[in-house]
Amino acid sequence: MNTAIExxxxxxxxxxxxxxxxxxxFSIRERExxxxxxxxxxxxxxxxxCVIGLLRPTSGTIRVLGKDVRRDPGAVKRSIGYAAxxxxxxxxxxxxxxxxxxxxxxxxxxREIRHRGREVxxxxxxxxxxxxxxxxxSGGMLxxxxxxxxxxxxxxxxxxxxxxxxxxxxxxxxxxxxxxRLRSEHGMTIFLTTHYMEEADVLSDRVAIIDRGRxxxxxxxxxxxxxxGGDLITVRFSTGDGLExxxxxxxxxxxxxxxxxAQDGIxxxxxxxNGDQLIPEIxxxxxxxxxxxxxxxxxxxxxxxxxxxYTGRQIREAExxxxxxxxxxxxxxxxxx
Amino acid sequence: xxxxxxxxxxAWRELIKFLRAKVRVVVTLIQPLLWLGLMGNVMQGxxxxxxxxxxxxxxxxxxxxxxxxxxxxxxxxxxxxxxxIIWDRRIGYLEKMMAAPISRGAIPLGKMLAAAxxxxxxxxxxxLIALGLGVRFASGPAGIVLIVLIAxxxxxxxxxxxxxxxxxxxxxxxxxxxxxxxTMPLIFTSNALFPRAAMPGWLxxxxxxxxxSYAVAPIRELxxxxxxxxxxxxxxxxxxxxxxxxxxxxxxMFRRATVE
Numbered sequence: 001m002n003t004a005i006e007x008x009x010x011x012x013x014x015x016x017x018x019x020x021x022x023x024x025x026f027s028i029r030e031r032e033x034x035x036x037x038x039x040x041x042x043x044x045x046x047x048x049x050c051v052i053g054l055l056r057p058t059s060g061t062i063r064v065l066g067k068d069v070r071r072d073p074g075a076v077k078r079s080i081g082y083a084a085x086x087x088x089x090x091x092x093x094x095x096x097x098x099x100x101x102x103x104x105x106x107x108x109x110x111r112e113i114r115h116r117g118r119e120v121x122x123x124x125x126x127x128x129x130x131x132x133x134x135x136x137x138s139g140g141m142l143x144x145x146x147x148x149x150x151x152x153x154x155x156x157x158x159x160x161x162x163x164x165x166x167x168x169x170x171x172x173x174x175x176x177x178x179x180x181r182l183r184s185e186h187g188m189t190i191f192l193t194t195h196y197m198e199e200a201d202v203l204s205d206r207v208a209i210i211d212r213g214r215x216x217x218x219x220x221x222x223x224x225x226x227x228x229g230g231d232l233i234t235v236r237f238s239t240g241d242g243l244e245x246x247x248x249x250x251x252x253x254x255x256x257x258x259x260x261x262a263q264d265g266i267x268x269x270x271x272x273x274n275g276d277q278l279i280p281e282i283x284x285x286x287x288x289x290x291x292x293x294x295x296x297x298x299x300x301x302x303x304x305x306x307x308x309x310y311t312g313r314q315i316r317e318a319e320x321x322x323x324x325x326x327x328x329x330x331x332x333x334x335x336x337x
Numbered sequence: 338x339x340x341x342x343x344x345x346x347x348a349w350r351e352l353i354k355f356l357r358a359k360v361r362v363v364v365t366l367i368q369p370l371l372w373l374g375l376m377g378n379v380m381q382g383x384x385x386x387x388x389x390x391x392x393x394x395x396x397x398x399x400x401x402x403x404x405x406x407x408x409x410x411x412x413x414x415x416x417x418x419x420x421x422i423i424w425d426r427r428i429g430y431l432e433k434m435m436a437a438p439i440s441r442g443a444i445p446l447g448k449m450l451a452a453a454x455x456x457x458x459x460x461x462x463x464x465l466i467a468l469g470l471g472v473r474f475a476s477g478p479a480g481i482v483l484i485v486l487i488a489x490x491x492x493x494x495x496x497x498x499x500x501x502x503x504x505x506x507x508x509x510x511x512x513x514x515x516x517x518x519x520t521m522p523l524i525f526t527s528n529a530l531f532p533r534a535a536m537p538g539w540l541x542x543x544x545x546x547x548x549x550s551y552a553v554a555p556i557r558e559l560x561x562x563x564x565x566x567x568x569x570x571x572x573x574x575x576x577x578x579x580x581x582x583x584x585x586x587x588x589x590m591f592r593r594a595t596v597e
Contacts, residue, residue, distance in 0.1 A: 052436055053436075054432060054435060054436055056596065073438075074438050077436065077437065077438040078438055082433070082436045084429045084432055084433060084436075085429070086427075086428055086429030086432075087428075087429070088428055088429035088430045088432065088433040089428075090350065090354075090428075090430060092353075092354045092357055092358070093350065093353060093354070097350075097353065101346060101349070101350055102433075102437070104342065104346040105343070105346065105434060105437035105438075105439050106437055106438060107339060107342070107438070133357075149433075
């Protein structure tokens, strides 16, 4: 598959001396959904803004579909779409006017806009509401309109900066569906940033964990989780004579680190990785020893655990909710007007 | 061509929003009506005195103050285009425009164009009101067209100034405060509403160099006396020169503030 984005040694130091991005390299393949996961201030937005040509990198090279962003910003801008964190919709214009304006900013003809505008508005379920001013839209509709606007010039790569920030869980899931469909039905490459673990986990083919301007881990979500190991299998055995022997042979299984005993026959088996593959083995051994199993449960590490593992911290919810608070206030103000 | 189209669509957005904000449109129409109707009529009493008439250079105070009201309206409108760019920055629209392949310079220029078109529309209304109140335009319909043009050029100075300030000021409240602080003194230290002959020496000296006075001169000439190019061209030249300087200044400030 072809490379869509190639970033090498990206460094961005702001005028005040803040080193927002500190030597980042990665590449994204076409048709990939690539997630940038990190807390606020980790350098996610700065990286996006450098890649789409809004910010000038301090050093490093960025290629988008083979074109150097600094040498050919016009061509790069035309081949990408960008929906910012702030949901930049003009709420005193109608949905259609927002879209029309965006089309004009990309130098499309009236005819192209009419044609494609309908296409994207229908795709995002906004066609019926196109002639209402955007201040009558819900938060989720505004975000959908924003993404629709970013698609009017049929970009090959879509950049979504915190696409579901401040939206409720239901709306968040609808937005995920739309993003997933853009890739599966329209073959788009999608670069998204988020500080929601679940979002990165559900949507991305690969996730880069970014912390203090550096990528600390980059892989498929599953591989990241497997990488830090530590699956936990909780089994409740029926008590019986063979239990001692069974535990001994369980301990001898490859990958089993330790078995902790709790009351009522509950045992916690810590496994290095691939605990799911161990379950049939456990069941078989229990049968061999004449021990019944009441319940069996597998807990795998989450991206939260991965994040904790690599950064030594948890994504601080306090930070996220502060930003959400500000954002929801801005939204509320815009909706009220 | 692309550049012009970019400028136009930046302006188009502002104009749609202006027309959609009906209260704003109504207010911009009522304000000049109040000024001309109330103050103009009150002052009309004074202008019966031959001494006052000599200072005004006309028998009608209404005709004298019409250029002042025109410029005052345009001044307020122009200055507020800075507000729109601060708003755009806040909601992320500015960034959205800059992520598109439009020319950066088209953004401030489009805002200035919008302010000028709005101003031109308002001036036309003021002219109609003035005609209704009995002001005679000595230069005829062609003169009215030139008056609208001069007012539009004048608005560019103010919108350029407010845009330049807006890129560094960043909060609407501060910009509003600055704007309010500047506009009233600008009007009252010019000969927009009162003749320089009636001013104390120091004020008259300020009024002489006040750009508002330069814009007043050709407009007043067109209303009171007609086509007298000799009396009009210095004012037009100064206004056009300032407008051009402000366009360039705003472009420079905008580029400086957005390239990082």
